[in-house]
Amino acid sequence: xxxxxxxxxxxxxxxxxxxxxxxxxxxxxxxxxxxxxxxxxxxxxxxxxxxxxxxxxxxxxxxxxxxxxxxxxxxxxxxxxxxxxxxxxxxxxxxxxxxxxxxxxxxxxxx
Amino acid sequence: xxxxxxxxxxxxxxxxxxxxxxxxxxxxxxxxxxxxxxxxxxxxxxxxxxxxxxxxxxxxxxxxxxxxxxxxxxxxxxxxxxxxxxxxxxxxxxxxxxxxxxxxxxxxxxxxxxxxxxxxxxxxxxxxxxxxxxxxxxxxxxxxxxxxxxxxxxxxxxxxxxxxxxxxxxxxxxxxxxxxxxxxxxxxxxxxxxxxxxxxxxxxxxxxxxxxxxxxxxxxxxxxxxxxxxxxxxxxxxxxxxxxxxxxxxxxxxxxxxxxxxxxxxxxxxxxxxxxxxxxxxxxxxxxxxxxxxxxxxxxxxxxxxxxxxxxxxxxxxxxxxxxxxxxxxxxxxxxxxxxxxxxxxxxxxxxxxxxxxxxxxxxxxxxxxxxxxxxxxxxxxxxxxxxxxxxxxxxxxxxxxxxxxxxxxxxxxxxxxxxxxxxxxxxxxxxxxxxxxxxxxxxxxxxxxxxxxxxxxxxxxxxxxxxxxxxxxxxxxxxxxxxxxxxxxxxxxxxxxxxxxxxxxxxxxxxxxxxxxxxxxxxxxxxxxxxxxxxxxxxxxxxxxxxxxxxxxxxxxxxxxxxxxxxxxxxxxxxxxxxxxxxxxxxxxxxxxxxxxxxxxxxxxxxxxxxxxxxxxxxxxxxxxxxxxxxxxxxxxxxxxxxxxxxxxxxxxxxxxxxxxxxxxxxxxxxxxxxxxxxxxxxxxxxxxxxxxxxxxxxxxxxxxxxxxxxxxxxxxxxxxxxxxxxxxxxxxxxxxxxxxxxxxxxxxxxxxxxxxxxxxxxxxxxxxxxxxxxxxxxxxxxxxxxxxxxxxxxxxxxxxxxxxxxxxxxxxxxxxxxxxxxxxxxxxxxxxxxxxxxxxxxxxxxxxxxxxxxxxxxxxxxxxx
Numbered sequence: 001x002x003x004x005x006x007x008x009x010x011x012x013x014x015x016x017x018x019x020x021x022x023x024x025x026x027x028x029x030x031x032x033x034x035x036x037x038x039x040x041x042x043x044x045x046x047x048x049x050x051x052x053x054x055x056x057x058x059x060x061x062x063x064x065x066x067x068x069x070x071x072x073x074x075x076x077x078x079x080x081x082x083x084x085x086x087x088x089x090x091x092x093x094x095x096x097x098x099x100x101x102x103x104x105x106x107x108x109x110x111x
Numbered sequence: 112x113x114x115x116x117x118x119x120x121x122x123x124x125x126x127x128x129x130x131x132x133x134x135x136x137x138x139x140x141x142x143x144x145x146x147x148x149x150x151x152x153x154x155x156x157x158x159x160x161x162x163x164x165x166x167x168x169x170x171x172x173x174x175x176x177x178x179x180x181x182x183x184x185x186x187x188x189x190x191x192x193x194x195x196x197x198x199x200x201x202x203x204x205x206x207x208x209x210x211x212x213x214x215x216x217x218x219x220x221x222x223x224x225x226x227x228x229x230x231x232x233x234x235x236x237x238x239x240x241x242x243x244x245x246x247x248x249x250x251x252x253x254x255x256x257x258x259x260x261x262x263x264x265x266x267x268x269x270x271x272x273x274x275x276x277x278x279x280x281x282x283x284x285x286x287x288x289x290x291x292x293x294x295x296x297x298x299x300x301x302x303x304x305x306x307x308x309x310x311x312x313x314x315x316x317x318x319x320x321x322x323x324x325x326x327x328x329x330x331x332x333x334x335x336x337x338x339x340x341x342x343x344x345x346x347x348x349x350x351x352x353x354x355x356x357x358x359x360x361x362x363x364x365x366x367x368x369x370x371x372x373x374x375x376x377x378x379x380x381x382x383x384x385x386x387x388x389x390x391x392x393x394x395x396x397x398x399x400x401x402x403x404x405x406x407x408x409x410x411x412x413x414x415x416x417x418x419x420x421x422x423x424x425x426x427x428x429x430x431x432x433x434x435x436x437x438x439x440x441x442x443x444x445x446x447x448x449x450x451x452x453x454x455x456x457x458x459x460x461x462x463x464x465x466x467x468x469x470x471x472x473x474x475x476x477x478x479x480x481x482x483x484x485x486x487x488x489x490x491x492x493x494x495x496x497x498x499x500x501x502x503x504x505x506x507x508x509x510x511x512x513x514x515x516x517x518x519x520x521x522x523x524x525x526x527x528x529x530x531x532x533x534x535x536x537x538x539x540x541x542x543x544x545x546x547x548x549x550x551x552x553x554x555x556x557x558x559x560x561x562x563x564x565x566x567x568x569x570x571x572x573x574x575x576x577x578x579x580x581x582x583x584x585x586x587x588x589x590x591x592x593x594x595x596x597x598x599x600x601x602x603x604x605x606x607x608x609x610x611x612x613x614x615x616x617x618x619x620x621x622x623x624x625x626x627x628x629x630x631x632x633x634x635x636x637x638x639x640x641x642x643x644x645x646x647x648x649x650x651x652x653x654x655x656x657x658x659x660x661x662x663x664x665x666x667x668x669x670x671x672x673x674x675x676x677x678x679x680x681x682x683x684x685x686x687x688x689x690x691x692x693x694x695x696x697x698x699x700x701x702x703x704x705x706x707x708x709x710x711x712x713x714x715x716x717x718x719x720x721x722x723x724x725x726x727x728x729x730x731x732x733x734x735x736x737x738x739x740x741x742x743x744x745x746x747x748x749x750x751x752x753x754x755x756x757x758x759x760x761x762x763x764x765x766x767x768x769x770x771x772x773x774x775x776x777x778x779x780x781x782x783x784x785x786x787x788x789x790x791x792x793x794x795x796x797x798x799x800x801x802x803x804x805x806x807x808x809x810x811x812x813x814x815x816x817x818x819x820x821x822x823x824x825x826x827x828x829x830x831x832x833x834x835x836x837x838x839x840x841x842x843x844x845x846x847x848x849x850x851x852x853x854x855x856x857x858x859x860x861x862x863x864x865x866x867x868x869x870x871x872x873x874x875x876x877x878x879x880x881x882x883x884x885x886x887x888x889x890x891x892x893x894x895x896x897x898x899x900x901x902x903x904x905x906x907x908x909x910x911x912x913x914x915x916x917x918x919x920x921x922x923x924x925x926x927x928x929x930x931x932x933x934x935x936x937x938x939x940x941x942x943x944x945x946x947x948x949x950x951x952x953x954x955x956x957x958x959x960x961x962x963x964x965x966x967x968x969x970x971x972x973x974x975x976x977x978x
Contacts, residue, residue, distance in 0.1 A: 027137060028144040046141065046167045050134075066133075076137045 012044060012052050013061075014095055017080060017088040020062055024079035026069070027053060053078055061087050142167055192503035199476065199504060207508070209869050210472040214512035214555060216862060217465030219519030220458045222551040223527050223543075226520070228451050230541040236439060237365040239304025240397075245407070245436035247394040251275060251681070255380045255387035257422065257430070258296075258394060264417055267410035268396035272299035273378065274368060275392050280640045280831035282349030283336060289640055289833040290332065293372045296380070300327075302397050303367060310344035310359030313377050320381040324355040330363040332373035350376075352642055352829060368393070368443065370540050389683070395439065411435060450852055453928050457611065457859045460604045462558075464863055467597045467604075468870045469512075470562035473505045474593060475877040477566035498567045505563035506556060513555025517548040565593055594874045598907070599914035602951050605860075605867035606918025609947035611929050612860035614936060615853040617943055621935025622846050628776030629677060630717030631838035635815050636676055637804045638833030639823055647732060647797040653827060654793060657804065658711060660822045666810030667818075671711025672793055674801040675704075676838075678777050678845040682706070683799070687789060688760040689748055701748055703740075703787040704778055705762045707799055710792075713773065715807045716838075723755045723771030730792040736761060737792065739771040744787040761791065781846050782934050805838070812837050852932055860947075868954040875907040876962035886969045900967035904959050911955035915948050922947065 019025065019033050030053075031044050056062045061084035067077045080088070142163050149159035200207040238244060245268070247253070258273045265271060274295040281290045300312040312327050326348065328337070337343050347354040355376070366372065381387055398407055415434035424430055437445070524543040641653055654672060661670035675682035686700040695701075710726045713719075721742055730737055738759060745754045754769045761767040767789075778786055793802075804823075808815040816835050823832050836844075843850060879886075886899050926938040936943060 026140065028141045031141075032144075032148075050137070073140065073143070074136070075140045076133065 011095070012048055013056060014088070014091045015042075015044075016049075016052060016056065016078075017061060017084055017091065020078055020080040021085060021088055024077045026075040026077050028075075030078070056084070060084075138167070192500045193507050195500065196504035196507040200508065203476070207472070209873070210469045211508060211512045211515065213465040213468050213866050213869065214509060214558060215515035215519055217458075217462035218513055218516030218551050218555050218558070219523065220859075221455075221462045221554065222516065222547050223520040223524050224451075224455050224458050225550075226524060226543055226547050227527060227541060228455055229544075231444060232448060232451060234540075236443070237305065238367070238439065241439055243398045243400075244303070244439040245396055245398060246439060246442040247396070247411075247436055248434050249390075249430055250393040250442065252390040252430075253392040253394050254390045255378075255384075255392065256382070257390075257418065258392060259380065259382075260418070260421055261394070261414055264414055265396065265410060266413075267399060267402050267407045269399055270298050270302060271394055271396045272296045272302040273392040273394050274299060275378070276368075276372065277376070278638075278640060278833060279350045279374075279376075280352070280642075280829070281336070282352065282829075287829060287831040288336075289638070289831045290373045291371055292326075292374045292376050293368060294376050294378045296378055299367075299375075299395070302395060304397075305361065305365055305367070307359035308362035309341050310357070312359055312375075317377040318380050320379060320383070322377065322379075324350075324353060325358045325377055326350065326355045327358055327375040328360045329373045329375075330361055330365065333360045351640075352644065364540075366540070368395075368439075389685075407436065446848060449928075449931055450848055453611075453852065453932075454855050456928065457608055457856060460608055461859050461862060461866070464601050464604045464866045464870070466558050466562060467601050468866055468873070469505070469508065469558065470565065471594055471597045471870060471874050471877075473501070473508070473562050474566050475873070476504065477501055477570070498570050501566050501570065502560065502563045505559040509555040509559025509562070510552055512558075513552035516555060517551035520547065520551060591878065594878065595910040598871050598874055598910040598955075599917065601867045601870045602911055602914025602955055603918040603921055605863040605951045605954075606915055606944075606947045607921045607925055608856070608863040609860040609950050610918075610922035610926065610944045612853070612856035613943035613946050614926060614929050614933055614938070614940055615849060615856050617936045617940065618932065618934040619846065619849050619853045622781050622849060624935075625777065625781055626775075627678065627781070627842070628718060628774045629838075631842050633808050633812070634715060634838035635806055635808060635812050635819065635835070636838055636841065637816070637819050637823065637835045639672075639802045639804050640831040640833060641800065641802055642827060642829040650797050651732065651794050653830070654709065654802070656826050657823065658709060660826060661804065661806050661819055662711075664806075664815065664818045664822065666808050667806045667815060668809060669711055669715040670804065670806040671713075671715045672707075672709040673712050673716075673803050673805060674707040674793070674799055676803050676805075676841060677716075678779060678781055679841050680801075680803075681779050682801070683762060684786070685762055686760075687787075690758040690760075690766060691752075692748070700760075701744070701787055703744060703789045706788060706790050707793045707796055707801075708790050709794075712805065715805045716776075718776055719774040721772045721774055723769070725771060726790075726792045730795065732794045732797065734795075736765060736767045736795055737770045738767040739773050739790040740769055741773055741788040741790075742775040743785065744789065745772045747787075759789070761789075763796065767791070781842070849932055849934070852929075864950060864954045867951060868958040871907065871911060871955050871958035872961060875903065875959050876965070878906065879903055879962045879966040882966075883969055886966055890969060896967035896969075899969065900963045903963040903966045907959035907963065908956065911952065911959060915952050915955070918951065919944055919948050 015034055016030055019030055025033070027046075027050060031046065031049055034042055034044050053062070053064075057064055057078070060081060062078050063081055064076050064078050066074055069075050145163040145166060146156075146159045149162050150156060154162060235241060253273065255273075258271065262271050272295065274293050277292050277294050278289050279292050280287050295313070295318075297313040297315050297317040300306070306312075307327065308330065310327075313325060316322060317325055328343070333339060333343065337348075341360075343357050344359060345356065347356050349355075361375075367375075378392075379386075411434050415431045418424075419431035422430075521543060528541050639657070641650060645653065658670050658672065661667060683705045684702060685705065687703045688700045689695060708726065710728060710730075713725055720739070722745075723739070726737070726739065738761060740754060740759070748754075749757065754772065757769050758766040759769060773788075773790060775785065776788070778788055804819065806815060806819060820832050820835065823830050886894075890896065890899060922944045923939055926944070930938045933940075
């Protein structure tokens with residue numbers, strides 16, 4: 001706990017949904033993408049990643065299927081569902097509101 | 112729960128294997144990709160592999176987290192809880208092993224003993240309506256004449272039956288063996304309500320003179336000696352060299368009066384037989400249905416009073432006094448019952464101590480994990496789930512103990528059965544029942560649930576509120592109170608067990624310290640059955656030859672015969688009139704045992720002749736009839752006079768001249784009042800058949816026994832050898848109740864002290880480890896290490912001391928349960944109870960001081976760094 005590049009609790013689902021709304025990919029792909037697009041500022045724990053993927057599959061936000069990669073290797077791909085898209089919209093809005101609020105509070109100099 | 116969610120869970124559950132496989136494949140893919148990436152960045156293959164794994168985290172942990180998100184609930188959780196529990200135990204191996212083993216010992220011993228109790232005290236006897244069967248007072252002391260007198264006079268009982276025990280030489284094709292038979296009146300099987308498996312039992316008249324000799328075989332004898340041949344019925348077998356017709360075979364499991372009896376023969380109630388007038392029978396009968404105990408008692412009183420009008424009784428065995436009956440079960444198990452129940456009680460105390468240890472273990476485990484639990488609660492883990500994990504842990508521990516305990520029970524059962532005071536072959540009727548294994552594991556599981564109650568309560572009641580450095584002061588205090596109570600309880604139980612053991616140890620020491628009057632060292636004994644119907648001269652020759660041959664065996668320094676062994680056998684006794692004391696009425700004449708001996712007997716046994724002379728070969732049949740009397744006999748019946756040359760009434764009713772006084776010897780018990788004894792030369796009464804050959808050896812007793820056996824067979828192959836046993840063992844057997852109780856109670860007390868010490872050590876060292884930070888800080892602020900040590904010791908010793916005090920009180924209250932087994936000590940013996948208190952106190956102090964010293968050595972710097 002407390003390492004500076006871990007992802008805040010609850011936001012991992014949002015990031016995953018975001019990526020999968022762009023294109024279906026496998027677990028490793030998601031972890032690489034988060035790391036790269038955040039310029040290495042975020043690192044996702046694999047345990048949390050797969051726990052999150054499996055949970056969201058159960059909740060119906062995403063679905064999984066087996067497919068060969070470009071290199072011809074079999075991998076489990078995840079893709080967003082219609083429910084997942086709605087959830088993404090809701091979560092994105094919630095997140096934006098939250099971060100704006102937090103940002104405003106932090107920017108305040110004095111009462 | 113949404114339908115889809117439910118569907119997902121069901122699907123996952125039904126294809127769990129595949130789901131597992133896919134999970135593994137998914138992770139493998141991830142690792143491969145990571146590895147390839149790292150290698151492309153210049154890592155070597157091995158480095159890449161290691162780094163990829165490191166980044167991925169613990170494989171099992173991660174896959175577990177993924178699986179958790181499958182949400183397949185209780186079943187998976189429980190399995191994982193149990194796995195988790197075992198992993199947790201692995202981290203504290205010493206305490207876990209101690210906890211498991213102590214519980215296993217407690218469970219194993221309890222189950223083993225309970226099996227014995229169930230097999231003896233609870234199993235029905237092999238007779239119909241056993242509670243109606245009553246054995247009359249003065250067992251094995253009734254005469255045929257009294258039995259015939261009483262038979263028509265009873266109102267409360269159905270017909271009476273009489274029985275006794277007798278040994279026979281059973282002639283087989285290639286050898287002669289001794290068998291134990293019960294000689295019975297013809298109606299006994301009707302009274303018992305027992306029916307033969309094959310053939311029939313006896314009919315009225317079979318026990319009267321002139322009846323054809325008959326025998327009913329026991330199942331075991333029939334199987335072992337006659338191969339279970341059912342055509343045996345109607346044929347004859349050879350008993351004491353006489354042909355006897357087999358009329359029937361009793362069913363498997365039937366025994367009467369004891370399991371070691373292998374056959375039944377009719378008594379011969381012949382008024383012309385001298386035996387008709389000697390007391391050797393026991394009387395049994397069945398209470399008529401519907402009668403109250405009061406009716407029975409009234410009938411018994413009437414019968415006793417009637418006896419007084421017909422017979423004259425010496426004070427020593429006045430059958431008109433203290434008349435009463437025992438149930439068959441009381442009669443058979445009278446001495447076994449208190450011992451067994453005492454041991455069962457002791458073993459339950461031990462089990463309670465083991466429970467206390469395990470409870471303390473589980474509770475401290477919970478407290479250790481408090482930070483973890485607090486965190487998990489904060490992250491949304493349900494309290495129910497945490498509680499379940501605690502239960503799973505204690506169940507894992509306790510059922511493991513149950514399995515080990517069941518194994519211990521299986522191993523110890525045989526040893527237990529053979530070393531408990533189960534005389535007369537009772538042990539042969541016992542088997543370890545497989546259902547007991549289920550009981551062992553169930554018992555352990557109940558213990559597991561019981562010990563998890565306290566920590567589960569603390570979780571459910573929300574003791575997890577405080578976080579971090581406070582470490583939930585409230586919860587800790589609760590634990591401390593619980594731990595103190597456990598320590599005190601263990602000390603109490605320990606003192607109680609140790610006090611019981613010490614009382615027995617001291618009693619046995621007192622019994623051993625008794626002067627037996629004989630020296631059992633190096634003496635071996637053989638029961639010899641001489642061929643019946645031998646002419647008197649031939650019998651004398653047989654005895655003399657045997658004695659000569661025995662003495663010529665290398666290593667054997669002395670040999671002789673006695674009719675009945677000291678501290679083992681009862682035997683013939685009777686009233687002895689004294690010629691010079693006509694003032695003593697026939698009724699008040701002294702009662703004495705009769706022992707027929709050959710001249711070598713006193714020398715072999717190391718019994719001194721205090722005055723006068725030993726018997727010699729000249730004291731033969733036809734010579735002056737002589738007797739040697741015991742010291743107490745001489746002192747009490749001839750006060751201030753010289754008994755030598757005086758005449759006393761012998762067992763045959765003729766005067767015998769006293770020629771010597773023998774050193775007082777314990778007769779048939781090691782303790783209690785010692786009856787008078789009169790010794791007579793064997794050749795002067797050849798009717799009495801009992802012969803025990805005693806021989807003193809300077810060498811190996813086993814070798815001597817074999818040599819003596821061979822000599823008997825050599826001298827006359829129709830003679831049979833019965834029991835063969837060393838005299839020291841005879842002494843041990845005579846006090847076997849006490850010896851065995853001493854053994855088991857000492858064992859239990861030793862375990863109790865060990866368990867107590869482990870418990871105290873565990874609790875105190877746990878408390879020390881919890882307060883390590885506090886000690887570190889205080890020592891950094893200048894507290895001396897001896898002050899810290901004193902505090903730890905003080906905290907630990909208060910419950911130890913109070914437990915010991917309560918234990919002393921409990922011992923005083925509970926010691927009445929051992930009272931019947933004590934000798935030479937009172938049940939409130941200060942040395943025993945005090946000794947137990949000191950022993951437990953010492954163990955407790957030691958167990959407190961070790962962690963105390965460790966606390967005193969806490970390094971402030973190390974603690975501060977680690978915080």
